[in-house]
Amino acid sequence: MPVFAYLLLLLMLQVWQPLHAATTVDALARQYFPQADSVSPFEGDPLAAAVYRQGKLLGYLLRTTDIAPIPAYSGEPITLLVGLDSAGIISGLEVTRHSEPILVVGVSEQDLRHYVDQYRGVSVQKQVKIGGAPREGYVTIDGISGASITAMVMNATVMKAVKKVAESRGIPLSGDSGMLVPATAAVAQADAEVAANAPAWWFGSSSEPFWVSVWRERVWQIAVLSCALAVLTVILLFQDWLARRPRLLRVVRTGFLLFTFCFIGWYALAQLSVIHVLTFINALLHQFSWESFLVDPLIFILWGFVALTLLLWGRGVYCGWLCPFGALQELIHQLAQRLGIREYRFPDVVHERLTALKYVIFVALFGLSLQSIGYAAKAAEVEPFKTVIVMHFIRDGLFLWYAAGLLLLAIFNRKFFCKYLCPLGAALAIPAPLRIFDWLRRRKECGRPCQICAIQCEVQAIRPTGEINPNECHYCLDCQVTYWDDHHCPPLSEKRIRREKSRAALELINK
Ligand code: SF4
Ligand code: SF4
Incomplete structure (x- = not known):
């Protein structure tokens, strides 16, 4: 047992570490902008931290929950720390906080990593869509198998947040088609896209709820x-x-x-x-x-x-x-x-x-x-x-x-x-x-003196005194098999033997 407890402790420590390590803003700023030498505090509206090299602006770091806190499967928003360079290109992305059970029990780290990595290099001028046929003006990325809703929420959160930061910091939001799109219109377009892709319950819409589909x-x-x-x-x-x-x-x-x-x-x-x-x-x-x-x-x-x-x-x-x-x-x-x-x-x-x-x-x-x-x-x-x-x-x-x-x-x-x-x-x-x-x-004989069921019970849910502990019982029905078995259950077996003896005696008398 001590060895097992030690293994358990190590496991807890292993899952603990990445959470703290990955959430340091400085570390991620340097990861998203390798030349960076300083990062400002989060400031402005919407909140973002400016990243510099020798006083020259390289881009921004933003926390999606500060800007577009869309509730996900758990009812809470997912926090992603996103790097957006001064040309409007996403330079990095990391999930720093979430309450999504599906990301804990349903999705591997590699799948989540693969999903967020697809945003690197995506321009704020583009729309991102998950799966399906390619469409002009859109970047198509893979979803997360088994967590499609969570992926949709992350997509909506990220794209809405970066467009809002770009709009507020004067990063062009016009498409590369040459057609000028006013910044506010692009944000509105992002909002419309979010609304179109999102479960109705995010917005209290009267259309068919997402879960129905x-x-x-x-x-x-x-x-x-x-x-x-x-x-x-x-x-x-x-x-x-x-x-x-x-x-x-x-x-x-x-x-x-x-x-x-x-x-x-x-x-x-x-x-x-x-x-x-x-x-x-x-x-x-x-x-x-x-x-x-x-x-x-x-x-x-x-x-x-x-x-x-x-x-x-x-x-x-x-x-x-x-x-x-x-x-x-x-x-x-x-x-x-x-x-x-x-x-x-x-x-x-x-x-x-x-x-x-x-x-x-x-x-x-x-x-x-x-x-x-x-x-x-x-x-x-x-x-x-x-x-x-x-x-x-x-x-x-x-x-x-x-x-x-x-x-x-x-x-x-x-x-x-x-x-x-x-x-x-x-x-x-x-x-x-x-x-x-x-x-x-x-039976009244269970436990006093009979211990057969207690010994058979797969999870030791029967106390030596014969009662079943409902907190521990796994309902395998093994004890019920013994209860009805007149060859294994002693009181029943005694009755059977008595019955057989009297039948044999009757047969002897009738002969
Ligand atoms: S049902 Fe199975 S688990 Fe429950 S007390 Fe009987 S033998 Fe044990
Ligand atoms: S059977 Fe019950 S006790 Fe065993 S792993 Fe599943 S939930 Fe846990």
């Missing part, structure tokens, strides 16, 4: 997920019937876990994260809008389902059936068991204490999110979801080792990450005691 675009994925959730609901409603058919339950559960990992996880990238929880709380505390959550339909549907099942069944429905990383750990462990690899479990007293760790991590992330959702998003890399599910292991250094280490641990200790470290699991466990029903059956 996203839902339409992903209709078949929505249909597949909805069918899967309907199947899962049927499984949960008929859990007793299934638990009495262990072979069928094993096939159904393994099949569902494979679906969860392959479709929900690797294909649709719909891995829920603690960052969604923190963003939601943040939105409740500041400016809440349903539209910003509706822009990712699969995540929205999953959260809706999780909220409902939390009330009825507790956290286990998500952790035991719908979490792609949880499913992968479980599948790996099942395979290891088939290969005869021995499982190692911590003694109950150690296990109970270790389960508290995930709550500590969640509370730390929550505290951090109150200060800055951006920092919390970085620290949430304690979840290996981005590395394993979203980036398909194409990641370097410590992130890869960390994720691989957790999967290795899952071979020997079932769902190690879920039991002890997952902040999302902790966030889901906190409201678990509020659930309305207790659907998992217990």
Whole structure:
């Protein structure tokens, strides 16, 4: 464990450093304008910092949130520090602050780097459009796969901000066609373009909201997920019937876990994260809008389902059936068991204490999110979801080792990450005691003296005294299989033996 804690600490430090290093204005000024020897403070209207070499103006640095703070997916604007030279050419661009969950759990650093690098060399006289066929007067750039809305917001923010700075500082905004466009008209044109490309909810427009078109675009994925959730609901409603058919339950559960990992996880990238929880709380505390959550339909549907099942069944429905990383750990462990690899479990007293760790991590992330959702998003890399599910292991250094280490641990200790470290699991466990029903059956002999279910439970959620701890249960239904099995459950087995004996005695008498 100390080695693991050390690895965790290193990981936190690694995600911490770039955030601070990259945000220093001086460093970026020198990066965007290599000849620069001085930078003025941010001043003027709109705010911008002038960059000089020996008193000669080279260009400006601007923070997009000072000029065009367009709310993005998280409901908060993304801050980019942009370099604009005196000829109106973008000389550099860096995302210095954001609260976008998708940039943390859904987009690789390389993809984000590739996206922002496309703005270098773009003239303020041009319009930039994302994807599609080339158009005269426009520079076409690639979007960000899986984060099209965030890319659109960044494009609108950057182009609007640079045009406003250019207009105010006398940088020509006329096109290179020779046709003179008045500066104000160019800014108005930029505004019009932003308005045309932007989700309606940015401006309170009465036209069709942007999220509706996203839902339409992903209709078949929505249909597949909805069918899967309907199947899962049927499984949960008929859990007793299934638990009495262990072979069928094993096939159904393994099949569902494979679906969860392959479709929900690797294909649709719909891995829920603690960052969604923190963003939601943040939105409740500041400016809440349903539209910003509706822009990712699969995540929205999953959260809706999780909220409902939390009330009825507790956290286990998500952790035991719908979490792609949880499913992968479980599948790996099942395979290891088939290969005869021995499982190692911590003694109950150690296990109970270790389960508290995930709550500590969640509370730390929550505290951090109150200060800055951006920092919390970085620290949430304690979840290996981005590395394993979203980036398909194409990641370097410590992130890869960390994720691989957790999967290795899952071979020997079932769902190690879920039991002890997952902040999302902790966030889901906190409201678990509020659930309305207790659907998992217990006998009075459970725990006193029988320990069979407690030993079988994949996440050690059954206390030695026999009660199921709803905060830890992953709803695998293994204990329910034993509950109905008159060959494994001792009280039931006794009844069966008594029944068989009396039947045999009756048969003897009747002979
Ligand atoms: S504890 Fe975390 S990783 Fe495990 S299944 Fe739940 S959400 Fe997924
Ligand atoms: S064995 Fe029972 S208590 Fe343990 S996780 Fe599965 S359903 Fe929950």
